[in-house]
Amino acid sequence: MTVLERAAAVAAEVRDPEMPMLTLADLGVLRDVRVEGDVVVASITPTYSGCPAMATMRDDLVHRLTDAGFARVEVRVVLEPAWSSDWITEHGRAALRDAGLSPPGPAPTVGGPIPLLLGPTRRVLTCPLCGSDRTERVSEFGSTACKALYRCTDCREPFDHVKEI
Amino acid sequence: MNDESVYDGLLGGDSSQWAFGTDFEDPLAGVDTTVPAGIDATELAVYCLMLGDDTLVLSQRLSEWCSRAPELEEDIALANFALDLLGQARLLLARAAAADPSIVPPLPEGSPVPAEDALAYFREAGQFRNVRMAEVPNGDFAHVVVRLLLFSIARLAVLQRLRGSADAVLAAVAAKGVKELAYHRDWAGRWFVTLALGTDESRRRLLTALEQLWPLHDELFTAHPIEKSLAAAVDPGEVRAEADAVLDQVLAVAEVERPEPIGTRGRTGRDGLHTEALSLMLAEMQVVARAHPMGLW
Numbered sequence A: 001m002t003v004l005e006r007a008a009a010v011a012a013e014v015r016d017p018e019m020p021m022l023t024l025a026d027l028g029v030l031r032d033v034r035v036e037g038d039v040v041v042a043s044i045t046p047t048y049s050g051c052p053a054m055a056t057m058r059d060d061l062v063h064r065l066t067d068a069g070f071a072r073v074e075v076r077v078v079l080e081p082a083w084s085s086d087w088i089t090e091h092g093r094a095a096l097r098d099a100g101l102s103p104p105g106p107a108p109t110v111g112g113p114i115p116l117l118l119g120p121t122r123r124v125l126t127c128p129l130c131g132s133d134r135t136e137r138v139s140e141f142g143s144t145a146c147k148a149l150y151r152c153t154d155c156r157e158p159f160d161h162v163k164e165i
Numbered sequence B: 001m002n003d004e005s006v007y008d009g010l011l012g013g014d015s016s017q018w019a020f021g022t023d024f025e026d027p028l029a030g031v032d033t034t035v036p037a038g039i040d041a042t043e044l045a046v047y048c049l050m051l052g053d054d055t056l057v058l059s060q061r062l063s064e065w066c067s068r069a070p071e072l073e074e075d076i077a078l079a080n081f082a083l084d085l086l087g088q089a090r091l092l093l094a095r096a097a098a099a100d101p102s103i104v105p106p107l108p109e110g111s112p113v114p115a116e117d118a119l120a121y122f123r124e125a126g127q128f129r130n131v132r133m134a135e136v137p138n139g140d141f142a143h144v145v146v147r148l149l150l151f152s153i154a155r156l157a158v159l160q161r162l163r164g165s166a167d168a169v170l171a172a173v174a175a176k177g178v179k180e181l182a183y184h185r186d187w188a189g190r191w192f193v194t195l196a197l198g199t200d201e202s203r204r205r206l207l208t209a210l211e212q213l214w215p216l217h218d219e220l221f222t223a224h225p226i227e228k229s230l231a232a233a234v235d236p237g238e239v240r241a242e243a244d245a246v247l248d249q250v251l252a253v254a255e256v257e258r259p260e261p262i263g264t265r266g267r268t269g270r271d272g273l274h275t276e277a278l279s280l281m282l283a284e285m286q287v288v289a290r291a292h293p294m295g296l297w
Ligand SMILES: [Zn+2]
Pocket: A127, A128, A129, A130, A131, A132, A152, A153, A154, A155, A156, A157
């Protein structure tokens, strides 16, 4: 294994502090890992502008890489292109489902004018707990900026849905 | 007990004992903040302050709603909006400081306060460039709905154009902000309609809030000279037609008549002219940071 491969493997295993079933790589937040001289440089993209987990992600990357023997670690922010929930990997989506969360559907396309939506956001969701497709939204805004709260009308359990952005 | 402070062991050394670390996280760490050729760095910095102060001040007002909204879900929604706007403010103030470090208020030698915090906590009200719509005190729930609707319609329209800004940092902040503002606008639009078509009391409160905030609406589209001259900026006057169309869409569904236009005269929030409410808000927001200019948070 080269130094880069080893560093990339360590970085890819760092987990999201708020959804620890996801690695930063699964979440699509880890954009790049490279070695510049004797410095490991990891690049991350914020999920939301105000995501308070960013500082933790950065600290965790530094700690994990330092613990793995890389003396110098730098974490850079990449703002462009903006993170999209479409970047969550298939592996990450499966991990969300296994943990009882509903993964996001396709993100709305950006570019043209953004239509005003005065009706409730309609999503066809599958209950991650029992598989039923009879669900109802409790709140568009959930425990963190990236989640909406739903409940299943069959098994009656509430669950988080990771929003499309 | 001896003279040792119980807090001595908490500072310095290994930061792994903290859930969120102790190092300040630069929101633009590693981002190329070179000002593009042909862009005036000072004007760019002031423009970033304008947009950043709008979101910082409105974020503070929305935060005041925390634990006071009519139901838990709406409380969380408002807190989420506040967080989005605060995140945008951090990026914009950091961008302003990087473009022109001379705009950052001077602090005592060796102060660990980062530039974005120096801008947020150590400027006087007259140095803030936010529109006055952002600063007026909170009222009832209808007030926050109307304020957020009017602000987010205008801001979303500006950010959509700003995605093509000549400044790559501003363009990136805008591209992110568009996705967030679309959520804020839709939430406010839905509640506007719900309150307008709800009970007599909810409609009365909604119309009262609209009447109170309407005199500040025009300022959202009144360009400061820098918003016209800076190539990396968006002239808010140019998005007025599309913003009006969106507002009319909401008003039509809500069966509310558009109030008569009230123009903006003289100096505005963009020039540093504010209502008394901003000083009072800042006094509370800034007091701890100002008491400890050498503080490490
Ligand atoms: Zn179920």
